[in-house]
Amino acid sequence: MVPRRDLVKGSSSSLLLSLIEQQPMYGYQIVKELAARSQGYFKFKEGTLYPALHRLEKSGLITGRWQLLPNGRQRRYYYITARGQAKLVLEKSQWHDFLTAVKLILQPGPSGS
Amino acid sequence: MTPELIQYLESIKHNARLEDADETDVMSELEAHIEDKVKELTESGLTAEEALKTCLGEMGGTRLVARQIYEACSQGSWKQTLLTSLPHLLFGLLFALNWWHYPGWLSIVLLLILATTVYGWWHGKPTWVFSWLGYTLLPVLAVGLILPYLPRVWSFLALLIYFPMALWWLFHIIIQTNKRDWIFSSLMLLPLPVIIGWFLAVSSSGRFTEYSLQLLDYFAPWIGLSFIVLALTIAAFIRLRQRWLRVGLLATSGLLTVTLIVHYTIGRLNTFTFFGLILVMWGVLLVPALLEHYLKSGRKITLRRRHTAASTSQ
Numbered sequence: 001m002v003p004r005r006d007l008v009k010g011s012s013s014s015l016l017l018s019l020i021e022q023q024p025m026y027g028y029q030i031v032k033e034l035a036a037r038s039q040g041y042f043k044f045k046e047g048t049l050y051p052a053l054h055r056l057e058k059s060g061l062i063t064g065r066w067q068l069l070p071n072g073r074q075r076r077y078y079y080i081t082a083r084g085q086a087k088l089v090l091e092k093s094q095w096h097d098f099l100t101a102v103k104l105i106l107q108p109g110p111s112g113s
Numbered sequence: 114m115t116p117e118l119i120q121y122l123e124s125i126k127h128n129a130r131l132e133d134a135d136e137t138d139v140m141s142e143l144e145a146h147i148e149d150k151v152k153e154l155t156e157s158g159l160t161a162e163e164a165l166k167t168c169l170g171e172m173g174g175t176r177l178v179a180r181q182i183y184e185a186c187s188q189g190s191w192k193q194t195l196l197t198s199l200p201h202l203l204f205g206l207l208f209a210l211n212w213w214h215y216p217g218w219l220s221i222v223l224l225l226i227l228a229t230t231v232y233g234w235w236h237g238k239p240t241w242v243f244s245w246l247g248y249t250l251l252p253v254l255a256v257g258l259i260l261p262y263l264p265r266v267w268s269f270l271a272l273l274i275y276f277p278m279a280l281w282w283l284f285h286i287i288i289q290t291n292k293r294d295w296i297f298s299s300l301m302l303l304p305l306p307v308i309i310g311w312f313l314a315v316s317s318s319g320r321f322t323e324y325s326l327q328l329l330d331y332f333a334p335w336i337g338l339s340f341i342v343l344a345l346t347i348a349a350f351i352r353l354r355q356r357w358l359r360v361g362l363l364a365t366s367g368l369l370t371v372t373l374i375v376h377y378t379i380g381r382l383n384t385f386t387f388f389g390l391i392l393v394m395w396g397v398l399l400v401p402a403l404l405e406h407y408l409k410s411g412r413k414i415t416l417r418r419r420h421t422a423a424s425t426s427q
Contacts, residue, residue: 027142028149045173046150047125050142051181054135058185064138076142 012052013061014091015042017084020062026075027053053078061087118147121169128179130294133237135186147172180356189240189351196241197351200226200248201304201344209337213329223251243290243297244347247304250286253279254308261319284404291405298401299363300350306367306393307339310374314381328381335377339370360398367394 019025019033027049034042056062061084064076080088114122126140147168154164172178189197203222212218226248233242257279260271290298315328329336346366353359371390375382382390 026145028146031146045171045177046146047143047172047178048181050139050146051178051185054139054182054185058188073145073148074141075145076138 011095013056014088014095016052016056017061017080017088017091020078021080021085021088024077024079026077030078056084060084115165117165117169121172121175124175125179125182128176129182129186131182131186132239139182139186143172143178183356184354187356188354193239193241194348194351197244198344198347200229200245201340201347204248204304205337205340205344207337208333208340211330211333213333223248238293240297240351243293243301244303246286246290247301250283251308253282258319258321287401287404288408291401291408295401295405296356296359296363298404299360299398300347302397302401303346303363303367304340304343305397306390307343307370307374309393310371310382310386310390311336311339313386314374314378317381332378335373339373342366342370342373364394364398367397 015034016030019030025033028046030053031046031049053062053064057064057078060081062078062080064078066074066076068074122140122144125143126136129136129139131139147165150168150171151161151164154167155161159167203225207213207218207222212222226245230242230245230249233239233245257272257275260275261268263271286301287298290301311332314332316322316325343366346362350359350362353362368391371387371394374390375387
């Protein structure tokens, strides 16, 4: 059986791009959104989120900008780039095909009976 | 900030070994994240101490986080790759194309190396500067080679002064470079076994004669090749993300270039010299790492003594 950690690792770039595409987010917000939307499935060591974000940024898929909040604190918001959007479209389609294929195996139809 | 948090962030900062520009962003982000999380946990009813402990536990171990940050940020761009391998490439071409005969070319290459190193050193010591820095040690080496030509007594006295000063200068540069990362000291010293190897091959007595120049001319293509191998090594080094692969690459390349020198200088270098060169190569790799370890232990002991002194005086 594939460990959950490997599943999360393999899908992390798609998950992060997908969240950031919906709205620009900062690190802590991303952790909370991932945990909330997946009902706690995607929980990982929070410090390891930033290396993943920086890897995406180095690849030009997202870009980070510091923003000053009204309370004087600064947060680094991540925005998806055009390249990131193109990559996300491709990854979504790959995930769709993968999930369809897995479903076909796990829930055999009339041809399998 | 509590001492526990400072220690956590300092440990990540030390192990991630980032460039200044990246370091500020990464550390500020982690700090902001921890502040948000601790605030949320204290609002949910935990004490400040419990909140910080829970938060750091959920952030992950400092070594894991630092390693992942290193792997995310360490890979250089293609521009950086070219800039870092350029001094080796220039030296390689100097010999491969026989430009070393012309003092004009030699001066241009040395001036370019010096100017680029000074520029990089004063502009935040980017990764690419360390391979250039290694070649700025050449004038120091050249002075050492000139000294045996002085009259006997003067030569002895000059060498007596030269060796401690040259060693002091070398260690000073290594310590400065180690402040960024010991692996860059190894990167800087990488040409050392190659230069020593070729020097011994053309002039085993330590003096340059007409015959040495003939040998230099004969070996020039292979000297060029060995520097081009270094340039390729550095290019791969910059593109690799994993630290252990980088160390492995430096060790393999050192072994390869030393073997190449011994192979192409048939009869000029014996087995004893080969092992001596291997020893120099391992020194290049291990001395900066050991020096960093030693300095780190020294810093820890000083801090502990200060801490003990402060607690006893209270």
